[in-house]
Amino acid sequence: MKKVFGVLLIIGIFTTLMTGISRAEDKPQVIRIGCTGSNRPIPGNILGIVNQLGLLEQEFKKDGIQIEWNVFKGAGPASNEALANGTVDFVTFGDFPSIMGKAGGLKHKAIAINDVRRSSYIIIQPDSKIKSVADLRGKKVGIGKGGFGQLFFSRLLALHGVNPKDVREVNLQGGDSTAAFLAKEVEAIVTGSDGIDLRNRGLGKILVSTKNSPEFLKATAALVVTEQFAKKYPEVTYRFVKTFIRGAKIASEEKNRGKTFALWGKSGNSLQSLKENYDGIPLKLVTNPVFDDFTIDHYKQSVKFLKDNNIIRKAYDVDQWIDRSYQDRALKELKLEKFWPASDVEGKPHPR
Amino acid sequence: MRLLLIQAFLLLSLLVAHSFALAAETDTATDNAAAADSTAAAAEDPSLDYDQIQLDSQSSPNEDKSVTREDVEGLKTEIDVLREQWQRKLNKGTVQSTRNLNLSGNFQVRYGASGGGTGSTSTTDGFNVSQVQFGFKGNLYRDYDQGKNLDYAVSLTTDKTSFTILPNDVWLSYNILPSLDPEKPYLKVTAGQQKKPFGLEATTSDDRKPTVVGAQFASAMKLNERDIGILVAGDLFPANDYGFKFRVPLIEYNFMVLNGNGPIGSGNLANADNNLDLLGRIVLNAPVEYSHPLRGLSVGASYYYGKKIVSDKSGAIIEKRAERKRYGADIAYVNTPIGFTYEYARAVDPVAKTVNKKSVLDDVTSDAHTFTLFYNFGEQFVKGYVQQDRYDDWWPLSYQPFFRFDRLTRDTSERNTHTDIYTLGFNWFFAETTKLQLNYNRTFAVVNKSYSNFDDAFIVQFQFGF
Numbered sequence: 001m002k003k004v005f006g007v008l009l010i011i012g013i014f015t016t017l018m019t020g021i022s023r024a025e026d027k028p029q030v031i032r033i034g035c036t037g038s039n040r041p042i043p044g045n046i047l048g049i050v051n052q053l054g055l056l057e058q059e060f061k062k063d064g065i066q067i068e069w070n071v072f073k074g075a076g077p078a079s080n081e082a083l084a085n086g087t088v089d090f091v092t093f094g095d096f097p098s099i100m101g102k103a104g105g106l107k108h109k110a111i112a113i114n115d116v117r118r119s120s121y122i123i124i125q126p127d128s129k130i131k132s133v134a135d136l137r138g139k140k141v142g143i144g145k146g147g148f149g150q151l152f153f154s155r156l157l158a159l160h161g162v163n164p165k166d167v168r169e170v171n172l173q174g175g176d177s178t179a180a181f182l183a184k185e186v187e188a189i190v191t192g193s194d195g196i197d198l199r200n201r202g203l204g205k206i207l208v209s210t211k212n213s214p215e216f217l218k219a220t221a222a223l224v225v226t227e228q229f230a231k232k233y234p235e236v237t238y239r240f241v242k243t244f245i246r247g248a249k250i251a252s253e254e255k256n257r258g259k260t261f262a263l264w265g266k267s268g269n270s271l272q273s274l275k276e277n278y279d280g281i282p283l284k285l286v287t288n289p290v291f292d293d294f295t296i297d298h299y300k301q302s303v304k305f306l307k308d309n310n311i312i313r314k315a316y317d318v319d320q321w322i323d324r325s326y327q328d329r330a331l332k333e334l335k336l337e338k339f340w341p342a343s344d345v346e347g348k349p350h351p352r
Numbered sequence: 353m354r355l356l357l358i359q360a361f362l363l364l365s366l367l368v369a370h371s372f373a374l375a376a377e378t379d380t381a382t383d384n385a386a387a388a389d390s391t392a393a394a395a396e397d398p399s400l401d402y403d404q405i406q407l408d409s410q411s412s413p414n415e416d417k418s419v420t421r422e423d424v425e426g427l428k429t430e431i432d433v434l435r436e437q438w439q440r441k442l443n444k445g446t447v448q449s450t451r452n453l454n455l456s457g458n459f460q461v462r463y464g465a466s467g468g469g470t471g472s473t474s475t476t477d478g479f480n481v482s483q484v485q486f487g488f489k490g491n492l493y494r495d496y497d498q499g500k501n502l503d504y505a506v507s508l509t510t511d512k513t514s515f516t517i518l519p520n521d522v523w524l525s526y527n528i529l530p531s532l533d534p535e536k537p538y539l540k541v542t543a544g545q546q547k548k549p550f551g552l553e554a555t556t557s558d559d560r561k562p563t564v565v566g567a568q569f570a571s572a573m574k575l576n577e578r579d580i581g582i583l584v585a586g587d588l589f590p591a592n593d594y595g596f597k598f599r600v601p602l603i604e605y606n607f608m609v610l611n612g613n614g615p616i617g618s619g620n621l622a623n624a625d626n627n628l629d630l631l632g633r634i635v636l637n638a639p640v641e642y643s644h645p646l647r648g649l650s651v652g653a654s655y656y657y658g659k660k661i662v663s664d665k666s667g668a669i670i671e672k673r674a675e676r677k678r679y680g681a682d683i684a685y686v687n688t689p690i691g692f693t694y695e696y697a698r699a700v701d702p703v704a705k706t707v708n709k710k711s712v713l714d715d716v717t718s719d720a721h722t723f724t725l726f727y728n729f730g731e732q733f734v735k736g737y738v739q740q741d742r743y744d745d746w747w748p749l750s751y752q753p754f755f756r757f758d759r760l761t762r763d764t765s766e767r768n769t770h771t772d773i774y775t776l777g778f779n780w781f782f783a784e785t786t787k788l789q790l791n792y793n794r795t796f797a798v799v800n801k802s803y804s805n806f807d808d809a810f811i812v813q814f815q816f817g818f
Binding site for chain 2: 053070071072073074076077078079080081082084085087088096097099100101103104105106140145146150169170171172176179180183185186250253256259311313
């Protein structure tokens with residue numbers, strides 16, 4: 001009797017779970033979002049505003065759809081891993097990890113831009129004698145491989161004719177990078193706007209800021225949806241994108257600059273670094289969710305660069321990857337078709 | 353902690369100082385910077401501005417108002433009070449360590465029920481606490497430059513019968529080659545009491561094994577017990593997929609010199625037989641990208657050579673350096689959602705045999721086959737997904753139905769005589785570090801091709817840790 005009970009229990013639990021999982025519905029019970037961050041509100045980009053304003057929760061509340069936020073300490077690689085294992089539906093991540101994952105066979109579509117023209121920095125020791133990118137030859141540089149910095153740094157070295165093999169890259173993730181820099185274990189680090197804080201505290205000097213560099217050196221991040229989810233729930237996907245664009249509109253208003261920075265600052269960036277990072281840059285250029293010639297070409301050139309340098313094994317068709325249908329419909333419905341400027345392949349903006 | 357306190361103080365100070373600048377800046381942040389000045393007016397949709405969004409108190413953007421000197425003084429006072437409280441708490445009630453320390457524990461509580469069998473069963477009816485284990489792990493030196501870290505581990509476990517506390521892992525390891533560059537080979541040396549790198553079953557920790565009861569051969573051939581020695585472990589020709597932070601070396605190798613007498617506390621405080629044993633293992637992995645279907649495929653081979661003292665029933669030593677050997681081969685495909693492992697092990701052990709009333713040296717060969725097929729679905733096997741920061745507590749779920757076939761032939765000279773255990777099981781992983789295991793075991797003792805008896809048992813086990 002006991003053995004019959006045992007076997008039945010095991011089979012019963014398994015069958016129940018499988019039945020529940022395979023049940024088809026016209027709407028999901030939960031929308032699972034993946035993004036990069038630490039134990040704080042998610043970082044300063046459009047999704048960060050959408051998250052902190054609770055826009056998605058409001059949009060889907062009436063349908064009883066829950067919003068699940070997954071904030072990955074492991075950044076882009078963790079997002080790719082989650083996508084590969086089907087544990088997220090929407091993800092925002094930087095250009096480098098998104099290209100690596102897509103080139104590796106992940107099935108997702110880019111449906112909006114989450115962050116564009118984000119500046120990167122190379123910080124050197126306060127007493128460093130390094131004067132130029134060329135001087136990094138033979139020096140130890142801390143870089144979080146697999147993250148946004150890898151693409152930026154690779155392209156920067158290529159731009160200055162420096163062979164990456166001549167630089168001693170040390171793979172340091174997150175806080176380890178700053179810790180190693182402060183311990184003077186590395187002579188330079190590749191970082192985001194956190195680098196401004198190091199300089200302001202007298203702990204480092206800025207060797208390179210891409211703020212005034214060629215536009216292609218700046219980082220771009222996309223919002224992607226899994227092909228499976230988009231195919232199964234096209235209307236939910238559309239409403240997600242529409243809500244995302246509402247958040248972008250709010251974040252893009254210059255009159256909201258202070259409030260936007262205050263919200264972004266909750267992710268851990270100091271207000272001063274945010275202010276300096278975006279000083280003189282119209283918010284409409286950095287919180288523009290719309291694919292234009294500049295962002296599309298950025299991804300095309302990045303894919304080409306990574307393929308030419310054997311960092312990815314095979315290239316993919318960026319035009320096929322981007323699906324503008326959701327954002328085009330949302331822009332039309334929200335009457336925002338001409339709200340954001342379009343930029344040409346050089347990054348020069350012009351009215352739509 | 354003190355550093356954190358100082359950092360928090362600096363951060364708050366910066367926040368206050370720059371509130372003035374921000375408040376002023378906010379007013380002057382203008383549209384004149386708008387490059388293209390895409391002035392086509394957006395529709396005046398009321399839902400497209402901060403003012404119209406219903407915010408909770410926590411997510412409300414800061415008001416653009418100036419901060420007074422009194423506000424700053426008040427904040428400073430508050431920080432001072434907080435700092436004193438924090439320091440006091442730190443001094444009085446915080447566990448501290450001179451070095452980096454990670455405390456862990458792993459526990460098992462189970463209920464077993466046997467029934468209907470015709471033979472003796474190893475499963476005792478009723479409740480049991482089958483494992484209590486505490487571990488301390490960390491690094492004694494951290495090399496930010498190359499990752500040539502000096503790490504340590506000390507763990508304690510309970511003996512399953514007497515519940516005596518015994519040392520489990522006691523080792524010190526050093527990365528001889530740099531460990532920060534995933535494109536280069538790694539090499540590490542570990543000295544102390546540790547696991548023996550033989551096959552799959554013996555090297556897998558309890559929290560990762562699908563079954564409640566381990567494969568028969570692991571204990572019968574004494575492969576699952578710790579031993580004391582020095583291990584050199586490394587890899588060659590790594591493939592690295594930066595997009596997933598996934599690294600897989602084509603070749604992994606292990607070479608160990610050990611006492612071969614088992615762990616401290618099992619009556620072996622020293623190398624009683626005065627012989628050192630040797631163990632080698634090599635694994636070939638499919639050097640593929642993360643999303644490749646062959647990810648997780650590996651083939652391994654293990655070899656153990658040792659010597660031991662053989663005594664007869666009276667205790668008289670027959671041979672002081674009798675050879676004992678272990679051979680192993682395994683193949684594994686550990687991917688999601690489906691995977692399998694198969695392992696073959698063979699042991700040759702010296703024994704005393706009586707011939708014409710005289711004890712002579714002989715040997716017994718045993719072998720074993722273990723095959724496990726599993727199906728995983730859920731979140732807990734996705735490393736990056738589990739290692740995320742959340743405000744709420746973490747309740748990831750995973751499910752793992754599995755089937756295992758486990759055969760042990762204790763003496764291959766007795767043809768067609770062996771013990772087979774078929775296990776149908778289901779593991780439910782929840783609450784990040786907890787799993788509920790349901791196993792139904794059906795054990796057949798086969799003698800000369802016919803079933804001499806069988807047992808069956810149903811085991812439920814909670815395994816939890818921190």
